[in-house]
Amino acid sequence: MRVRLHEALAPELVELLLDLGVEVDPQASVGLLGPGCELPRETLEIEEPVAWIALVQDEDQEVAALAQGANDVVRGTPTARSLEARVAAQRRMVRAWRRRMQAQQRQARRALDELANTQDLLGRLIDATPNPVMAVDVRGRVLVFNRAAELALGYDAEYARTQMHVTNIYANPADARQVLAELRANEGGTVSAVSVRLRARWGEQIPVELSAAEVRDAHGNLVATVGVFQDMREHVALKARLDSTTDQLIAAEHRNAAISKAAEAAFEINQPLTALMGTMEMLEMEAGLSERSLSRLARAQSHLIRIRDTVRAFGQLSRPTENEAGRSSRMSELLRNKDS
Numbered sequence: 075m076r077v078r079l080h081e082a083l084a085p086e087l088v089e090l091l092l093d094l095g096v097e098v099d100p101q102a103s104v105g106l107l108g109p110g111c112e113l114p115r116e117t118l119e120i121e122e123p124v125a126w127i128a129l130v131q132d133e134d135q136e137v138a139a140l141a142q143g144a145n146d147v148v149r150g151t152p153t154a155r156s157l158e159a160r161v162a163a164q165r166r167m168v169r170a171w172r173r174r175m176q177a178q179q180r181q182a183r184r185a186l187d188e189l190a191n192t193q194d195l196l197g198r199l200i201d202a203t204p205n206p207v208m209a210v211d212v213r214g215r216v217l218v219f220n221r222a223a224e225l226a227l228g229y230d231a232e233y234a235r236t237q238m239h240v241t242n243i244y245a246n247p248a249d250a251r252q253v254l255a256e257l258r259a260n261e262g263g264t265v266s267a268v269s270v271r272l273r274a275r276w277g278e279q280i281p282v283e284l285s286a287a288e289v290r291d292a293h294g295n296l297v298a299t300v301g302v303f304q305d306m307r308e309h310v311a312l313k314a315r316l317d318s319t320t321d322q323l324i325a326a327e328h329r330n331a332a333i334s335k336a337a338e339a340a341f342e343i344n345q346p347l348t349a350l351m352g353t354m355e356m357l358e359m360e361a362g363l364s365e366r367s368l369s370r371l372a373r374a375q376s377h378l379i380r381i382r383d384t385v386r387a388f389g390q391l392s393r394p395t396e397n398e399a400g401r402s403s404r405m406s407e408l409l410r411n412k413d414s
Contacts, residue, residue: 075095075096075097075157075158075161075162076097076098076099076102077091077096077097077098077099077102077104077105077106077161078098078099078100078101078102078104078105078106078124079091079096079098079105079106079107080105080106080107080108080111080114080126082107082108082110082111082112083106083107083108083111084108087108087129090151091106091157094152094153094154094157095154095158096157102124103123103124103125103164103165103168103169104124104125104126104127104161104164104165104168105124105125105126105127106126106127106128106129107126107127107128107129107139107144108128108129108130109128109129109130109131109135109138109139111128112142113126113142113143113144114126123168123171123172123175124168125145125146125164125165125167125168126143126144126145126146127144127145127146127147127148127160127161127164128140128144128146128147128148129148129152130147130148130149131149131150132149133149135149136149145164145167146160146163146164148160200218200220201220201221202221203220203222203302204222205222205302205303205304205305206220206222206223206226206227206282206302206303206305207219207220207222207223207300207301207302207303208220208223208234208240208243208300208301208303209289209298209299209300209301210240210298210299210301211297211298212296212297212298214239214240214241214250215235215239215240216234216235216238216239216240216243217235217298218300219231219234219235223303226272226274226280226303226305227243227272227273227274227275227280228274228275228276229243229275242273243272243273244270244271244272244273245270245271245272245273245279245280246270246271249270249271252268252270253265253268253270253284253286253301254299256268257286257287257288257299263287263288263290264285264286264287264288265284265285265286265287266285267283267284267285268283268284268285268286269281269282269283269284269306270282270283270284272303280305280307281305281306281307282303282304282305282306283303283304283306284301284302284303284304285301285302285304286299286300286301286302287299287300333388336388337388339388340385340386340388343381343385344382344385347378347381347382347385348382350378351375351378351379351382354371354374354375354378355375357371358371358372358375
């Protein structure tokens with residue numbers, strides 16, 4: 075039987091073991107030690123475990139050896155047969171232990187590989203997300219800064235992770251504290267559609283809507299906060315254009331109402347004006363009128379003609395041109411879209 079011997083084993087015990095047919099092998103998986111020998115550290119090694127059998131003479135030594143970590147104890151003077159049986163049993167135990175450890179190591183490696191693959195997939199999904207995504211730890215240090223966040227804010231992801239704090243990214247640092255307070259106040263640890271502004275590298279303040287959630291470990295401890303941002307710049311610009319279009323449409327409606335009133339007034343004036351002009355022409359045809367009277371009638375007629383031309387101009391204003399009709403139609407459509 076091949077075993078390793080403890081270096082502090084008494085010489086007389088070594089001689090006894092050699093007489094029993096023991097072969098010394100420093101690399102053997104089973105070792106022998108005597109009373110008072112300290113258990114070597116390699117006993118606890120997983121890669122090459124060693125099972126130690128203590129050779130003792132009394133119960134106290136047996137208890138001490140087992141308490142120290144010996145795998146088996148032989149009390150009294152062993153025989154070759156009994157010792158060989160003990161060594162074989164321990165060797166089988168070591169082999170089973172080694173197989174179990176190797177299986178656990180393979181399983182751990184598979185789990186690590188799966189975790190690495192999952193992390194890689196998650197990283198790719200986050201980078202492929204069209205919206206800026208950012209995650210920070212409990213101290214506000216940036217952990218995740220995806221490609222969309224780089225494009226929107228102008229910071230390199232590596233720089234953001236190593237140099238930036240979450241308060242550097244908000245245009246108003248108080249917004250970061252507000253979001254954190256709302257997360258903690260919400261039982262589910264989530265918030266959605268919170269309006270905040272982020273600060274881009276070039277100084278622009280970008281309006282966004284933030285949806286965020288807390289990330290906790292298996293024990294419920296907070297480890298990170300993840301936020302997804304919806305860039306609202308196009309929405310804000312569109313709203314500004316719609317507001318401007320609405321103002322223009324309202325002004326046009328007021329103008330059209332005024333013109334309509336003017337057209338109604340022109341129609342009301344046109345009837346008596348026509349009659350008056352006819353009367354003036356008949357007066358001019360009367361015989362025996364002096365030159366002075368005819369001159370006065372001519373001047374009056376010229377004033378009536380001016381009034382008639384003004385009335386006609388009002389009538390023409392009440393008819394919108396093709397361009398005005400098109401603009402009014404487009405503005406009405408935009409207004410309907412805004413209301414919807």
